[in-house]
Amino acid sequence: MLYYLFQWLDECGVPGAGMMSYTSFRSLMAIILALLISTIWGDRFINYLRSKQITETQRDATTDPFGEKKQGVPSMGGVIIIFAILIPCLLIGKLDNVYMLLMIITTVWLGVLGGADDYIKIFKRDKEGLHGKFKIIGQVGLGLIVGLTLYLSPQVVIRENIEITHPESGQVQVVHAAKEIKATQTPIPFVKSNNLDYADLTAWMGRHAQAAGWVLFVIVTILVVTAVSNGANLNDGMDGMAAGNSAIIGLALGILAYVSSHIDMAGYLNIMYVPGSEEIVVFALAFIGALIGFLWYNAYPAQVFMGDTGSLTIGGIIAVMAIVIHKELLIPILCGVFLMENLSVILQRGYYKAGKRKGRKQRLFKRTPIHDHFRTSMQLVEEGCSVVFTRPEKLFHEAKITVRFWIVTIVLAAITIITLKIR
Numbered sequence: 001m002l003y004y005l006f007q008w009l010d011e012c013g014v015p016g017a018g019m020m021s022y023t024s025f026r027s028l029m030a031i032i033l034a035l036l037i038s039t040i041w042g043d044r045f046i047n048y049l050r051s052k053q054i055t056e057t058q059r060d061a062t063t064d065p066f067g068e069k070k071q072g073v074p075s076m077g078g079v080i081i082i083f084a085i086l087i088p089c090l091l092i093g094k095l096d097n098v099y100m101l102l103m104i105i106t107t108v109w110l111g112v113l114g115g116a117d118d119y120i121k122i123f124k125r126d127k128e129g130l131h132g133k134f135k136i137i138g139q140v141g142l143g144l145i146v147g148l149t150l151y152l153s154p155q156v157v158i159r160e161n162i163e164i165t166h167p168e169s170g171q172v173q174v175v176h177a178a179k180e181i182k183a184t185q186t187p188i189p190f191v192k193s194n195n196l197d198y199a200d201l202t203a204w205m206g207r208h209a210q211a212a213g214w215v216l217f218v219i220v221t222i223l224v225v226t227a228v229s230n231g232a233n234l235n236d237g238m239d240g241m242a243a244g245n246s247a248i249i250g251l252a253l254g255i256l257a258y259v260s261s262h263i264d265m266a267g268y269l270n271i272m273y274v275p276g277s278e279e280i281v282v283f284a285l286a287f288i289g290a291l292i293g294f295l296w297y298n299a300y301p302a303q304v305f306m307g308d309t310g311s312l313t314i315g316g317i318i319a320v321m322a323i324v325i326h327k328e329l330l331i332p333i334l335c336g337v338f339l340m341e342n343l344s345v346i347l348q349r350g351y352y353k354a355g356k357r358k359g360r361k362q363r364l365f366k367r368t369p370i371h372d373h374f375r376t377s378m379q380l381v382e383e384g385c386s387v388v389f390t391r392p393e394k395l396f397h398e399a400k401i402t403v404r405f406w407i408v409t410i411v412l413a414a415i416t417i418i419t420l421k422i423r
Helices: 002-011 017-021 023-051 078-092 098-123 132-152 203-235 241-261 263-269 278-298 307-324 328-334 336-357 398-422
Strands: 161-165 172-176 185-187 195-197
Touching (some): 023 278, 172 263, 203 336, 241 328
Antiparallel strands (some): 161 172
């Protein structure tokens, strides 16, 4: 809203009003505003949650070797993150930009979905929360909205990167096509001058190949949104874990969005140019500011938990940001920690069920998600249950596990960004 006010003031000749037209200025304003909202208002909101006894009721010290109790800590702190993201974006974002609108819809949609889950857990005293099938329906619904919007909106276009070799000098120059097109293309990590076009995978459908390519893109969008959202949800098991990892991932996505929205940088890195994606930079910095401010209270020992209100939301935001800037194939690298969390749960469940059919108790890990494996002793494992991976025998405090997971995410984020140059 302020963006349009300052635009009008600039047209009226007011000195300094033109600053709001610069993406860099708006992005820095977004991170500052989000940080202030999440720290200043966040403190008051936490006190409100405590006064209304909106607190954690499911966690206790029964499976914690350090005997640290989590009961009584305010939950649903994800509301702080959501408001700290939305307010700066509504104030200084371009609200006629399809990418910004998609990010706002994503934030609200998954915030409501996660909020419903937390409401059932806290107020209904049902530890299962919202039934899993309803979560999946909500995530699939968001994936459909995002995928179909990107397909139907005339604003969603790219300018393809093209290599030109000069015969006299042999030098290679990267230029971008003069015409903007709608395409289902995405760069393949580590591969130079080779964008994957989903329509190529459906070429066997002849004249319907392009439409089928978009259908495939929508399916991929649904899978990415569901997987990353659930991965972030599983990662939210230790103080500061999910918030710290997500802030690092958000920074990497902000950098990727910036180079994709800058035609000269896109040419230098030999990647496609995505007009209008500079608004993702503004959103990404608001996202980072909100998470850092929340981390002020969520770092060990946590004064508040984000709950599913926050974890489902931040996972979905990360997924949609990657999709709209055509970097979804980098998700397995960038969100490697979330991927490990998902895989550990899937493998553990499958291995346990396989043993159950044979009449024996067995596990791959002491506990899952995988971060819990590092703070669980064999004495806490179900009696008579065999465990494949028993190391490390030494247990780690959750604060150390959290910081080490952050370090892993920093390394993965660096590798993700480096892939652009390696191409």
